[in-house]
Amino acid sequence: xxxxxxxxxxxxxxxxxPGVLARVAGLFSRRAFNIETLNVGxxxxxxxxxxxxxxxxxxxxxxxxxxxxxxxxxxISIKDVTPKAQEVHDTQPDYQN
Amino acid sequence: MAQHVPTANGTEMxxxxxxxKSLEAAGVDVMFGLPGGAILPAYDPIYDSTIRHILxxxxxxxxxxxxxxxxxxxxxxxxxxxxxxGATNLVTPLMDAAMDSVPVVAITGQVPSAAIGxxxxxxxxxxxxxxxxxxxxxxVTDPAEIPGVIAEAFHIATTGRPGPVLVDVAKDALQKMxxxxxxxxxxxxxxxxxxxxxxxxISDAAALIAQSSKPVFYVGGGVIKANxxxxxxxxxxxxxxPVVTTLMARGAFPDSHPLHxxxxxxxxxxxxxxxxxxxxxxxxxxxxxxDRVTGKLSTFAVNAKVIHADIDPAExxxxxxxxxxxxxxxxxxxxxxxxxxxxxxxxxxxxxxxxLRQMNSLKSTYPLGYDLPEDGSLSPQQVIERIGKISxxxxxxxAGVGQHQMWASQFISYEHPRTWLNSGGAGTMGYGVPAAxxxxxxxxxxxxxxxxxxxxxxxxxQELVTCALNNIPIKVAIINNESLGMVRQWQTLFYDxxxxxxxxxxxxxxxxxxxxxxxxxxxxxxxxxxxxxxTIEKAMSINDxxxxxxxxxxxxxxxxxxxxxGTSNDEIMIARATAPDWDSQEL
Numbered sequence: 001x002x003x004x005x006x007x008x009x010x011x012x013x014x015x016x017x018p019g020v021l022a023r024v025a026g027l028f029s030r031r032a033f034n035i036e037t038l039n040v041g042x043x044x045x046x047x048x049x050x051x052x053x054x055x056x057x058x059x060x061x062x063x064x065x066x067x068x069x070x071x072x073x074x075x076i077s078i079k080d081v082t083p084k085a086q087e088v089h090d091t092q093p094d095y096q097n
Numbered sequence: 098m099a100q101h102v103p104t105a106n107g108t109e110m111x112x113x114x115x116x117x118k119s120l121e122a123a124g125v126d127v128m129f130g131l132p133g134g135a136i137l138p139a140y141d142p143i144y145d146s147t148i149r150h151i152l153x154x155x156x157x158x159x160x161x162x163x164x165x166x167x168x169x170x171x172x173x174x175x176x177x178x179x180x181x182x183g184a185t186n187l188v189t190p191l192m193d194a195a196m197d198s199v200p201v202v203a204i205t206g207q208v209p210s211a212a213i214g215x216x217x218x219x220x221x222x223x224x225x226x227x228x229x230x231x232x233x234x235x236x237v238t239d240p241a242e243i244p245g246v247i248a249e250a251f252h253i254a255t256t257g258r259p260g261p262v263l264v265d266v267a268k269d270a271l272q273k274m275x276x277x278x279x280x281x282x283x284x285x286x287x288x289x290x291x292x293x294x295x296x297x298x299i300s301d302a303a304a305l306i307a308q309s310s311k312p313v314f315y316v317g318g319g320v321i322k323a324n325x326x327x328x329x330x331x332x333x334x335x336x337x338x339p340v341v342t343t344l345m346a347r348g349a350f351p352d353s354h355p356l357h358x359x360x361x362x363x364x365x366x367x368x369x370x371x372x373x374x375x376x377x378x379x380x381x382x383x384x385x386x387x388d389r390v391t392g393k394l395s396t397f398a399v400n401a402k403v404i405h406a407d408i409d410p411a412e413x414x415x416x417x418x419x420x421x422x423x424x425x426x427x428x429x430x431x432x433x434x435x436x437x438x439x440x441x442x443x444x445x446x447x448x449x450x451x452x453l454r455q456m457n458s459l460k461s462t463y464p465l466g467y468d469l470p471e472d473g474s475l476s477p478q479q480v481i482e483r484i485g486k487i488s489x490x491x492x493x494x495x496a497g498v499g500q501h502q503m504w505a506s507q508f509i510s511y512e513h514p515r516t517w518l519n520s521g522g523a524g525t526m527g528y529g530v531p532a533a534x535x536x537x538x539x540x541x542x543x544x545x546x547x548x549x550x551x552x553x554x555x556x557x558x559q560e561l562v563t564c565a566l567n568n569i570p571i572k573v574a575i576i577n578n579e580s581l582g583m584v585r586q587w588q589t590l591f592y593d594x595x596x597x598x599x600x601x602x603x604x605x606x607x608x609x610x611x612x613x614x615x616x617x618x619x620x621x622x623x624x625x626x627x628x629x630x631x632t633i634e635k636a637m638s639i640n641d642x643x644x645x646x647x648x649x650x651x652x653x654x655x656x657x658x659x660x661x662x663g664t665s666n667d668e669i670m671i672a673r674a675t676a677p678d679w680d681s682q683e684l
Contacts, residue, residue, distance in 0.1 A: 015287065018236070023228055030229050067411035073233040073253060076287045 007036065008062055009083070012051040012069065013043070013076040020074045024051060027072060033065050034058060048076065103279045112240030113138040113271040116204070117146050119247035122279045125175050127151065127166065127538055128204075129159035133179025134219060136206025138271035151538065151567055156183050158531040158560040160190020163201045165535030168518045169493060169543075171324065173200040173254045174535060180206045181219030184265070188226060189525060191261045195230035196522025197345060198322060200259035202250050203227075210238040210267040224265050232260035233288075238267045240275035248280050257290025258409040259322055290408065294425030294433060301421045302380075302404045303437035307445045309378035309402070311452045312338040315361070315390075318345030318521070319383015319407060321514045325428035326350065329382065332431050335438055338449055339456045341369040343384055345521045348511035358460055362390040363660050364503045367463035367669060367677050370658070372456050374666050375684055376401045383407060383427040386416035387522070396665035406430045455684055463658075463677055465507050470651035475624055477576045477650040478504050481548055484574055485509030487633045492544045493536050495519065497529035497553025500582035503656045505548040527556030533571040534560050544572065544637070551577040551603040558612070564643045565617030572636050573613075573645045578652045579604045586655050590673070604649055613645035624649035 014020045021040060028035045037054035055065055066078050103122040110118070116139050120128070127149040132140040143150050153159040156178040163174030178187050184205040194201040208217040224236045233253050235246050243266065250262040306312055320329050326349050333340055333356055340350050341361040350357055359366035361373050373379065373390075379401045384390070391397040394416060405412070405419035406427055413422040423430050467478040481504045485494075490512040496502040496519040511517050518536055520528040533547035554575050564571055576582075585599040603609070610620030619642050623632040636644045658671045671677055 019224060019228075022225060026228050061414060064411065064415055067413070070287075071232075071409070071411055073285060073288045 006057045006062070007082070008055045008057060009081050010053045010055055010066070010069075011079045011081045012053055014049050014051060015074045015076065016042075016047050016049040017074065020049070023072050023074055024053075024069070027068060031060075031068055033060060102281070103277075105277050106279055108277050109274055110277055111138065111142075111271065112243055112266070112273050112275050114142040115240060115243045115275055115277045116247065116266065116271065117142040117148070118277055119244045119279065120148060120175065121146060122244070123247055123251045124172070128175035128177055129153050129162040129166075129535065130177030130204075131156055131159060131179070131183065133183045133206065135180035135208055135268045136177065136183070136204070136271075137179070138268060139177070139204070139206065139266075151563060153531075153563050154559040155557070156186035157189055157527070158534070158557055158563065160187045160201070160203065161193065161525070161528050161531035161557070162535030162538070162560070163203075164190060164194050164197075164199045165495060165518055165532030166539040167194075167199050167201055167535075168532075169515050169536045169539035171322075171515070173202050173251055175202050175204070177204040178206070179219065180208055180223070181221045183219075184223035185221055185226065187263075189523075191227055191263065192230040193520050193523040193525045193528065194261040195232070197520065198259050198318065199261070200254040201261040202254050203261060203263040205263065205265045206271070207236065207265045207267045209269040211269070213267065223263065227263050230261070231263050234263040234265070236265045236267070238270050240270045240273045243270070243275070244277060244279050249283055249285065252283050253285075253288060257288075291410070291424050292408070292426045292429060294406070294423045294430045296433070298421060298423040299430070299433045299437050302406070302423055302434060303441040305378060305402060305404060305421055306336060306380060306438055307441035307447060310447050310449065311376045312336065312378040312380055312449070313372045313376040314338060314340040315373060315379045315381045315384050316340060316342045316346045316349050317382065317384025318343065318349075319427045320346055320349040323383065323408075323426050323428040324514070325383075325431050326514045328428055328431040328435070330354075332435055332438065335435065335442070336449075337453070338380070339368075339372050339453065341365070341372055343387070343390055344506055344519065346384070347506055347517040348514045351512045352510040353512060358456055359465070360506055363392070363662070364507065364656050364658065365660075366460070366465060367658055367671060368456055368460040370660065370666050370669050371459055371684070373398050373401075375455075379403045381405045381407075382431065385412045391416065392660045392666040392668075393664055396667060455682065458682060459677075462682075463671060467654065469626075470654070472651070473626070475626055475629065475648060475650045477501065477578060477648070477654050478508050479626070480574065480576060480629060480648045480650060481505050482508040483629055484546060484548070484633055487630065488544055488546060488637060490516070492516065492546055493518065493540060495529045495532040495536060495545070495547045497549045498524045498526045499550050499553065499584075500578070500586065500654070500656050501548050501550045501576040503583075504576075526550075526553045529553055530557050530571075530573060531560045533573070534564050534569050537564075537569045537571050547571060547573045549573055549575050550582060551575055551579060551601055551609075552581045554609070555601075555603070555607070558616070561613065561616040561618050561643055561645065569643070570640055571643050573643070575609055575645065575647050577603055577609065577647050577649050578654070580652060583656070589655070590661070609645060609647035613643075618643040618645050620645050620647070622647040622649065
């Protein structure tokens with residue numbers, strides 16, 4: 001077992017459209033990122049859904065997970081809301097592509 | 098995207114007509130495709146469209162042709178297919194385009210929306226299948242969405258890091274009536290590629306360069322995609338540091354330039370591989386630290402700091418830590434870096450003379466070369482070298498994947514961008530012929546040679562029929578070593594010469610010249626060195642028909658130098674069991 005396994009919680013706003021869950025889940029699967037928990041719910045804006053994703057970062061940097069996630073056109077923004085984390089990863093515009 | 102408002106705006110029409118009007122409004126002039134049931138409604142308005150539709154013989158050919166067209170023109174290539182197997186036949190080219198960052202828009206028909214999910218005839222979840230290797234994809238079931246989706250598809254495919262986008266349209270959405278409205282703007286909350294680099298990152302990069310004593314420009318395919326070759330040359334000449342161009346970047350910097358050390362990587366030159374390994378600074382421009390370039394990553398350029406300029410933020414730090422990350426279009430990056438570097442060099446001009454002397458010594462001591470076969474048979478490297486020399490530097494070359502591909506990257510001198518098209522990331526055998534078809538359509542006045550292998554050629558040669566019937570006179574050189582040559586080379590080196598299933602017997606079957614003639618091409622053959630030049634000249638003289646030349650070459654030629662997969666670049670071999678004589682080099 002690796003010793004540098006770290007838990008992070010990401011709050012991800014996505015377009016509320018068919019297939020968006022598959023896009024996010026598929027990305028984690030094919031890039032060998034680990035999802036610990038995944039929660040999807042509505043927001044005040046019916047065109048946007050919120051995903052709360054528990055990520056176990058192992059062998060990848062959190063930055064790489066966020067950067068790959070942000071390449072999905074359906075992903076609008078990503079915040080690191082890990083309770084202890086001080087920094088907030090605002091994706092405008094550095095992680096946008 | 099066309100800037101003007103299409104005259105059809107506000108008109109009632111079918112979804113199918115709306116699709117074709119949308120493609121016209123997006124500026125499409127040619128598409129490669131093959132109809133079938135689900136996409137059939139779209140083929141009726143295609144019949145009347147100004148867009149040239151080229152009817153392929155296999156949808157994979159359409160996909161690679163779109164890729165070849167895009168790589169030559171810089172515009173999006175378009176392919177179109179029906180549902181189910183038509184769509185799945187596009188999977189390989191889409192994956193190929195994603196790996197090599199090529200802007201391609203694929204249109205597929207889907208079964209009627211009421212039948213989706215019922216395992217209907219020719220139903221395949223192509224949106225689900227292509228999610229991993231499209232930049233984005235769509236399933237359209239409402240005809241009103243067609244213009245907006247097509248506009249978005251072209252925008253996404255061609256901006257930021259280019260890539261493929263697939264639009265799957267249900268048959269009933271094509272059949273229903275709708276009002277055509279081409280969008281005046283595109284709003285995508287989740288897509289906003291960063292084009293302009295931060296000024297701080299530019300000045301950090303310039304400062305790091307001015308402090309280095311062994312810098313090297315590590316140039317990738319992004320420089321060609323961004324049309325930044327002229328700016329690159331300016332930047333290089335300001336610093337006067339050595340340059341390496343990756344497999345995807347051949348032509349981004351002239352091979353004839355004295356600062357060019359050649360291609361790095363698994364089959365790179367000793368000078369290029371060593372320049373990266375011994376550098377104290379990698380000035381990485383539109384490249385992505387691919388495993389074929391780095392070799393064993395933990396031993397790659399261990400003493401080098403890294404400037405990594407790329408338009409895709411996810412490439413920064415993916416494989417190699419970047420000391421200075423520059424996110425943005427590489428043309429804008431280089432343009433901004435030129436004055437910043439001049440200013441930094443004015444304060445501190447590093448002395449690169451020792452470093453350059455070392456690299457030039459390696460370049461002259463270990464040039465690319467090959468031995469002619471002792472039995473007097475045809476050398477594959479010589480065939481490729483002579484084709485390059487005789488056809489000249491304005492020729493566009495495509496390749497399949499394998500030994501012939503590596504020799505074509507090594508022994509042809511590339512002086513201009515967009516003259517070397519190959520399947521770098523995906524390694525798609527069969528890419529060569531259909532990509533050449535697309536390239537010739539995109540650049541009809543250029544000579545286009547496909548350097549192909551006898552294995553690759555047998556995967557996609559049916560598109561020569563398409564070429565013959567549509568006045569697309571490409572030239573194909575089959576480097577016929579009657580083997581899956583690169584796999585055979587690995588068997589020679591790593592499997593005790595046990596040639597399991599790599600012998601194709603293609604000097605016996607098929608008869609390539611007869612096959613070529615059967616497809617409406619001119620078929621030639623050459624198996625003696627003394628006939629080589631006149632055979633190439635004969636092929637060069639035929640410009641009203643595709644030409645296929647069966648070059649029957651020596652079987653045992655190998656690609657050198659070589660860094661074996663999974664080993665360190667320090668283990669580069671210039672021939673079997675032969676390392677460079679490092680002791681004689683002052684490094």
